[in-house]
Amino acid sequence: MSKLFGTDGVRGRANHYPMIPELIVRIGRAVAHYVPGRSDRAPRVIIGKDTRLSGYMIENSLVAGLLSHGADAILVGPVPTPGLAHLTRSMAADAGIMITASHNPSCDNGIKIFDRDGFKLTNELEAAIEKMVLSEKVENGPERVGRARRIENAAARYVEFAKASVAEFSLDGLRIVLDCANGAAYKVGPMIFEELGAEVDDLATSPNGTNINENCGATSPARCRARVLETGADIGIMFDGDADRVLFVDSNGHLVDGDAILGLLATDYHSRGVLKHDTLVATVMTNLGLDRALEAKGIKTIRTAVGDRNVIEAMRDGGFSLGGENSGHIISLAHTTTGDAIVSGLQVLRILLNNPGKSLSDLTMFVKLFPSKLVNIKVKSKPAIEDVPELMAALTECEETLGRDGRHLVRYSGTENLIRILVEASTEEQVQEWSGKLVAVTRAALT
Template sequence: MPRLFGTDGVRGLANKDLTVELALGLAQAAAQVLGSGAFEAGRRPTAVLARDPRVSGEFIAAAVAAGLASSGVDVLDAGVIPTPAAAFLIADIGADFGVMISASHNAAPDNGIKFFASGGRKLADELEDRIEALLHGPKLTPLGGDVGRIRRFADAEDRYILHLLGALPHRLDGLSIVLDCAHGAAAGISPEVFTDAGATVIVIGNDPDGMNINDGVGSTHLESLAKAVLEHGADLGIAHDGDADRCLAVDHEGSLVDGDQIMAVLALSLAERGMLHERTLVATVMSNLGLRLAMEAHDIRVLQAKVGDRYVLEAMNEGGYTLGGEQSGHLIMADHATTGDGILTGLQLVAEMARTGKTLKELVGVMTVFPQIMVNVRGVDRHRVGGDEVVADAVRALEEELGESGRILLRASGTEPMVRVMVEAADQPTADRMAHELADVVKRRLAV
């Protein structure tokens, strides 16, 4: 039976894969696992509950609240706020754990349930496995005054906004920004924060109706943002995803600035100010070769983790590193957050523009982005990709041709019968040719 928890909680089509019954059961099981310390100390645990604005979040949050309260957990309902806000609030008030209802950058019909432990930290696999094991077992059934209470977390947004502004290293006065809130959880917070920080703000994608989240807007659809930046003559654009844990940007010319480029800018800024621990940046194996070369040129080590923000976070925690992230714009700044925070990232990026007086285009010029292509090879046995000698020989031959001017990565999908072929090269035609040549070899050798 496949594991219920994926790389970022439990996710699926709302009311089909993610049902009321599943949400209720997960909440009851989580109460036993994540609230055990409080119960053993003779008190009721406290949990923060939040969601993004997709319509199914209303009934899923209600089911989660019911499951927690019926298990003896006091629930503070923060309503619609970003995922990183929920993580921050758990730590800020000393809650025992928290639950975020969101499917992040997915379309509106999907939804998900993410659990956070005390301190606002994502769960280790072992805790997720314990929750899953208790899903269909006996539940806690307190009676009378021992049941949990559900209350509104009245100042949730204010606490989070003050936290973001408190982390700002430089005001943003004189800069104009277009914000794309993806019709998501950032809509009620991000414009206010950037305005309070001193910027002139133009907002798009800030009219969530429950079904339009990520629909043609946000970090997965940057065309509207680029157009708005050019129309308004803004200094840059910032795009969030549905739950605002990601940040991508466009410069004043409408050119995309991805997570690797943002990491390069922030890593150099932190290093210059003596705030990049051991001069180390944590990225993933999918980050652009140009990031590593740019960091090497400034004596900054790039530590590569597996794809997935949880693996970036694990590597950061193990070494006590201060900055890490992914090309997708999911960046973690450990001095201020326990998870990716798109609003925090955007603020820090724009603050560096204000501090240096440089345009975003000038700042990201520190990194040369190598042309990159990803080819997904479907219908193959992904488990054999590391052991086939013909595939290995093909990779070696292409790597020899590339030399130091590029790289090749084969990666088995974690969820589908598919192998991802990624090639970076000095020019796009070379990258395209090599990727498709290698994809053909993989298809012939590993077809099922």
């Protein structure tokens, strides 16, 4: 059996390993084993999900595992991932489990696990759970069998929480196109923005179990862009399937990505004195242009490995307040414990309304993204990159030539036999030149 946990929980094709009922029951048992209960009661675990049909199968399998190991389960139904993290804290649960494959197609599903404080599990705890799940040993459970109950209105708690993130703030007069990806935010998304006063034109809010992320949401912006231009809306907001990432379209139909939004929020936080240590936490995939734009405004940028969990870990370790990924994961620890598309969207709208007459592109134009090119190459094996001398020589030459005006990032995929080669530079010509050289050397050495 292979490793279970990837960069963001367990994920795979539904009804195929590892997303099969037999293994998911074992995950439920392992969570119940390693999550401590309170002194006066058994462990309590909240389970939420997105809108995939396979969510029913996985939900019941998790419940069986949890109850068989003495934990109680609370089922809250479809709710955004950040909503599940919030409910885990606000309902004094000992853990939260979100059933979702995020931006993946409906044929996939996954499991994200949160601790009692609403943060994703540490690497050490994930490793312990994984070891127990993959063990061949089968043990009897405790004498106590847990209970399960369903709460129908739990998502309403998240609605009020999200609205409170922009206290005494009104969206009156703002026209929004809101694409919910037929996912977890299909109900609460429109509700939150409408209750704050916006005129909402909602898209992809009719999930049928198989249409999540299908030609909609943050991974397919064309539909939202077309509707913004057609209706003359002030802004378009797009979630992914579990609403932990968000992208935007401005009033002119221009796509505004995660790097630009991070720049906007960082400068806003800095101007209000709430950007702790004058630092933004981003990942290695963040465009070098963001670093340069923020550097000019007195803001530092530190980078982590890919994955919002790595960003959050660096934020907590360093006492930083804002971080995220260019994919649209935005984390503001003053408000949330994980990426939150809705809360991030509200923060952007606050800035937009405080700058009348300006579009979102106007507000983010100071972030001049460097030209870049990402190439994926299939490889036969994955030797350590430092053990491939011809590639190391080419990388060193690239670094020396580009200096501060460019960079490369070469890394293997965590799930496929692929190597990813990213080149950024101040000119398109440099990008094409060095991307071509690195790709040629890589193909000669590894394919």
